[in-house]
Amino acid sequence: MPNNSDSNIATADALTLLLHNQHALGAAIEEVTRWLSENGVESVADNALVAMETLDMNAKAITDAITRLRQS
Template sequence: MPDNTDACIATADVSTLLLHSQYALAAAIEEVALWARGSGSSEAHENAVTEMETLLRLMIR
């Protein structure tokens, strides 16, 4: 069986970076949601919260 150590490490690195990116996106969406709520736009707030929840659900799969 060939040694795929480098490929496995690269895959793990990419997966880790993707997870960190997803957390950053969730945090940014949360900030937008809070800003929208503070600005009086409850519909935009709810939409942002819904999308953030969708992103977080995908992350824990």
């Protein structure tokens, strides 16, 4: 059975990959939002901006968790 440190490292590594995916999704949503805005679909663009805000907020929480795991 792995010790707590090994488990923390594995968890932090998995969270790091999820965080990278979250950043990639945010970038994709940003591109789609820009296109929507430029093509007159403001209401949908506004909804996409809300989704990006959620990604940003959750990214901060994931980053904090990764930091705590790597420090323990």
